[in-house]
Amino acid sequence: MAAPVARVSLKERGMNRSIKIITAVAAAAAVSWAVTACGDGNNGGGTSANGQATKTLTANDTFDLKTADPARSFEFTGGTVVHQLYQTVLGFKGNSVKDLIPQLCSYTISKDNKTVTLTLDGTHHFSDGSPVTVDDIVFSFKRLQGIKGNPSFMLDGVDVEKVDDKTVKLVSKTPNPQLPYILPNTSLGIVNSKQVKAHGGTEGTDDKAEQWLDGHSEGSGPYELESYNAQSQVVFKANPHYDGPKPTYNRVVLQNVDASTQKVNVQAGTAQLAYSLGPDQVKDLDKSKASVLTDESTETIFMWFNMDPQYGKEVSNPTFIQGIRHAIDYSKLLDLAGTGAIQPGGMVPVSFLGGLKSDPANSYDLAKAKQLISQSGYSGQTISVLYSEDVSAGSAQMGDIVQSVQAQLKAVGVNLKLNPQPSSTSLDSFRSGKMQAGIAYWGADYPDPADYLVFTPDQSLAMRAQWTTARGKKDAKLAAAASAANGDAARSAAYIAMQKQMNIDGPFIPLFQPASITVAATSLKDVVPNPVLGISFGDIH
Amino acid sequence: MAPAAGGSIIDPAVRRRYGHPLLRYILIRLGLSILLIWGVTLVTFILSNLVPANPAAAALGERAAADPQVVAEFNRKYGFDKPLPVQYGRYLVRLLHLDLGTSTQTHNPVMTDLRTAFPATAELALGALIVSTVLGVLLGLVAALRHRRIADQVIRVISLIGISTPTFWLALVIYFVFFYKLGWFPGSGRLSTDFSPPPDRTGFYTIDALLAGQWQVFANAVSHLVLPSSVLVLYTVGLLARFSRTSVLDVLGNEYVVAARAKGLPGRTVVLRYVLRGALLPILTVVGLTFGSLLSGAVLTETIFAWNGIGQYAFKASTTLDLQAIMGVGVLVGVTYITINFIVDLLYGVIDPRVRTR
Numbered sequence: 001m002a003a004p005v006a007r008v009s010l011k012e013r014g015m016n017r018s019i020k021i022i023t024a025v026a027a028a029a030a031v032s033w034a035v036t037a038c039g040d041g042n043n044g045g046g047t048s049a050n051g052q053a054t055k056t057l058t059a060n061d062t063f064d065l066k067t068a069d070p071a072r073s074f075e076f077t078g079g080t081v082v083h084q085l086y087q088t089v090l091g092f093k094g095n096s097v098k099d100l101i102p103q104l105c106s107y108t109i110s111k112d113n114k115t116v117t118l119t120l121d122g123t124h125h126f127s128d129g130s131p132v133t134v135d136d137i138v139f140s141f142k143r144l145q146g147i148k149g150n151p152s153f154m155l156d157g158v159d160v161e162k163v164d165d166k167t168v169k170l171v172s173k174t175p176n177p178q179l180p181y182i183l184p185n186t187s188l189g190i191v192n193s194k195q196v197k198a199h200g201g202t203e204g205t206d207d208k209a210e211q212w213l214d215g216h217s218e219g220s221g222p223y224e225l226e227s228y229n230a231q232s233q234v235v236f237k238a239n240p241h242y243d244g245p246k247p248t249y250n251r252v253v254l255q256n257v258d259a260s261t262q263k264v265n266v267q268a269g270t271a272q273l274a275y276s277l278g279p280d281q282v283k284d285l286d287k288s289k290a291s292v293l294t295d296e297s298t299e300t301i302f303m304w305f306n307m308d309p310q311y312g313k314e315v316s317n318p319t320f321i322q323g324i325r326h327a328i329d330y331s332k333l334l335d336l337a338g339t340g341a342i343q344p345g346g347m348v349p350v351s352f353l354g355g356l357k358s359d360p361a362n363s364y365d366l367a368k369a370k371q372l373i374s375q376s377g378y379s380g381q382t383i384s385v386l387y388s389e390d391v392s393a394g395s396a397q398m399g400d401i402v403q404s405v406q407a408q409l410k411a412v413g414v415n416l417k418l419n420p421q422p423s424s425t426s427l428d429s430f431r432s433g434k435m436q437a438g439i440a441y442w443g444a445d446y447p448d449p450a451d452y453l454v455f456t457p458d459q460s461l462a463m464r465a466q467w468t469t470a471r472g473k474k475d476a477k478l479a480a481a482a483s484a485a486n487g488d489a490a491r492s493a494a495y496i497a498m499q500k501q502m503n504i505d506g507p508f509i510p511l512f513q514p515a516s517i518t519v520a521a522t523s524l525k526d527v528v529p530n531p532v533l534g535i536s537f538g539d540i541h
Numbered sequence: 542m543a544p545a546a547g548g549s550i551i552d553p554a555v556r557r558r559y560g561h562p563l564l565r566y567i568l569i570r571l572g573l574s575i576l577l578i579w580g581v582t583l584v585t586f587i588l589s590n591l592v593p594a595n596p597a598a599a600a601l602g603e604r605a606a607a608d609p610q611v612v613a614e615f616n617r618k619y620g621f622d623k624p625l626p627v628q629y630g631r632y633l634v635r636l637l638h639l640d641l642g643t644s645t646q647t648h649n650p651v652m653t654d655l656r657t658a659f660p661a662t663a664e665l666a667l668g669a670l671i672v673s674t675v676l677g678v679l680l681g682l683v684a685a686l687r688h689r690r691i692a693d694q695v696i697r698v699i700s701l702i703g704i705s706t707p708t709f710w711l712a713l714v715i716y717f718v719f720f721y722k723l724g725w726f727p728g729s730g731r732l733s734t735d736f737s738p739p740p741d742r743t744g745f746y747t748i749d750a751l752l753a754g755q756w757q758v759f760a761n762a763v764s765h766l767v768l769p770s771s772v773l774v775l776y777t778v779g780l781l782a783r784f785s786r787t788s789v790l791d792v793l794g795n796e797y798v799v800a801a802r803a804k805g806l807p808g809r810t811v812v813l814r815y816v817l818r819g820a821l822l823p824i825l826t827v828v829g830l831t832f833g834s835l836l837s838g839a840v841l842t843e844t845i846f847a848w849n850g851i852g853q854y855a856f857k858a859s860t861t862l863d864l865q866a867i868m869g870v871g872v873l874v875g876v877t878y879i880t881i882n883f884i885v886d887l888l889y890g891v892i893d894p895r896v897r898t899r
Contacts, residue, residue, distance in 0.1 A: 056735060066646055072648070074602050148608075148614040149611070150602045150611075205614050231654065231657065231658065232661075232731075233730070235737070255729070256849060257729050260713065260845060261729050261845055261847065264717060265728055265729060268721050268724075270728050423861075424592070424862035427598050428594045428598040428599070431598060431607075460603075
């Protein structure tokens with residue numbers, strides 16, 4: 001029979017000594033562990049491990065990084081990385097998305113908007129010291145088109161022709177007035193064609209230069225790659241051959257850090273820039289240590305309804321959708337999205353050419369909403385609303401926004417059944433064109449209203465809501481007119497007219513544009529976030 | 542039957558016919574391990590492809606996904622244009638060559654990604670495991686030896702707090718207090734931004750820095766390990782203390798312990814040679830399983846401390862439908878668990894002579 005445990009006596013001296021010895025060893029180990037750890041607790045800065053003097057800028061971002069190859073990069077972090085490494089033929093002035101400035105080239109556009117002529121402007125050099133040539137521009141553009149990657153669509157239908165050693169012509173088959181506004185996109189960064197070709201680069205789908213470009217930048221931007229890890233951090237060092245002003249920070253570390261710790265890092269001084277903080281997180285930021293830069297984002301959050309009665313059922317009636325436009329209290333959604341969020345009048349962001357600031361068609365009017373919904377014949381049927389549950393807009397998760405809309409529509413007798421899905425599956429469901437309704441988001445590919453023609457009848461986004469020309473004849477005509485309009489004033493007027501018509505009979509209700517927030521340490525000067533290009537680290541002082 | 546020479550109780554004739562039992566055991570376990578890994582690949586592949594979405598739609602942008610040419614090129618590049626059985630067959634063939642495919646998210650070979658992520662997590666987990674094993678076993682031993690006394694009660698409460706405190710909360714509090722408020726330890730990442738990683742040999746920054754003679758980098762890497770390791774330690778130490786206590790209590794009641802004491806052996810000898818050794822087998826199992834779970838389940842700690850390890854990689858892969866990466870992580874975690882269990886089983890034999898002769 002086993003002896004009872006109580007019989008074990010700890011008064012035995014030997015046993016007591018054992019415990020004491022073990023305890024002492026463990027305590028010593030713990031203390032030495034802590035002392036070793038404390039050895040270099042502070043993240044100072046100033047010199048690198050090899051003793052060279054450096055001035056390091058640290059930026060925190062939540063990575064969605066896939067590649068540093070400009071012709072393949074299409075994500076936010078990728079754009080930030082590529083923007084520092086590669087120059088484009090044209091750029092935007094400061095935080096404007098309308099004012100174009102020469103970067104590598106100056107440009108002219110023909111009266112019929114079909115030909116853009118680029119003239120190599122001044123002398124520019126890649127990080128290996130070789131000059132940027134017209135051949136590099138032609139190769140970069142043709143490679144972008146040929147590899148069939150995410151951003152290849154930007155030069156769809158454009159023939160790239162070398163005219164002479166100073167001139168390139170971009171010829172479109174149809175009027176392409178938006179092309180100059182596409183050219184500053186980071187995906188159109190100019191690469192050193194000799195180096196890229198030497199490492200597997202081609203103008204077709206057999207291109208194999210991505211791996212090389214993920215480790216070695218071949219651009220003429222203010223920085224070159226020191227190291228690249230898509231999961232943890234990207235380190236930049238100053239490009240000695242850059243033709244512009246020497247960057248104040250000759251080394252920049254872009255780290256993948258969760259938003260929950262970015263705020264602490266900026267306040268502690270271990271990071272000087274934070275990209276991923278929401279309006280709620282920056283409310284109580286220590287203003288003596290960091291400042292908040294708020295700007296309009298280029299994202300539009302919208303509600304949509306399927307216009308095909310087979311899938312949309314009762315929601316395919318434009319009168320019903322008009323009623324919903326008046327049933328939503330947009331101010332509540334703006335509160336959810338946080339400081340800086342705005343309600344646009346149409347799908348095109350307000351700051352873009354042709355952006356509609358407001359439209360009475362999308363205004364909160366409960367009586368009008370009830371009347372229109374009743375008039376549409378809707379009688380309380382359940383409407384399934386698809387959305388991406390893992391997406392946030394400003395301070396709010398998409399789920400919060402959808403639930404707010406659900407509660408608001410309940411007040412006018414409209415019953416929404418929520419259909420949350422992860423982004424990986426919800427996008428596929430949306431694209432199927434068979435869902436009844438949903439709430440989604442669209443980020444601008446380039447800052448021109450032409451990017452929003454996809455929402456017009458028969459175009460890709462519209463077809464997800466089965467909005468055909470037969471169901472939106474007026475809209476299709478206005479879209480064609482907007483596409484063909486010439487000159488900024490005429491284009492702006494045409495796009496505004498198109499959006500007003502879309503607010504009458506279209507399936508899309510613009511809900512809000514969240515703010516774009518960047519937090520910068522107060523020690524930094526000249527931090528200018530551009531809504532399309534992000535921040536140029538080289539301009540920061 | 543009388544024991545055979547050398548202490549073995551196995552008949553020499555039997556040994557000649559079937560080989561050394563330990564060798565036979567290892568061979569059988571290896572064979573089973575290969576079958577298990579194959580099972581892991583099959584289950585992961587089936588589950589990944591049961592998700593009602595296609596990887597092209599998840600990986601491509603809105604415009605690109607609407608272009609059939611781009612979608613076709615994407616599917617061709619990643620092999621999604623082939624029927625599922627062909628895809629699986631090709632995966633197995635590639636696996637034999639240690640090729641886990643290419644990630645649709647990072648565009649890197651999955652093996653390259655894992656080669657970076659796994660050592661990061663292993664370095665974190667190993668440090669945490671060593672500390673928590675020493676502390677956990679010690680606390681469990683003390684609690685058992687002082688059964689139902691104040692020390693026992695205090696240790697039980699501490700271990701309960703360790704187990705039940707939410708990791709993400711603990712990580713945030715530790716980060717805020719010890720990094721931001723007190724400034725005792727560095728914050729996120731594996732190294733401060735002033736340092737470049739040491740030349741890559743093992744992927745463990747501490748070891749690589751030592752091998753390269755970069756002492757400052759070594760000290761910095763160790764200091765960065767402290768806070769995230771502490772979060773993991775606080776959880777695992779509670780777990781191990783509870784198991785150790787129970788295990789030691791079980792052994793203390795055995796007759797051989799009473800006999801040892803009755804023979805007049807010193808208390809230290811009784812505890813270390815008889816009690817602790819007898820209690821080690823279940824503790825060892827828990828340590829093995831804990832290490833496995835630390836390797837695959839430190840997602841929240843990795844997130845808070847920007848420790849881009851295997852947990853973060855798996856999370857990102859699963860939310861972006863990166864099938865090759867999901868399968869790669871599945872295989873890696875499976876192999877890790879199998880290997881750890883295998884090592885634990887072998888250690889059983891080292892600790893307990895009865896296992897060797899079974």
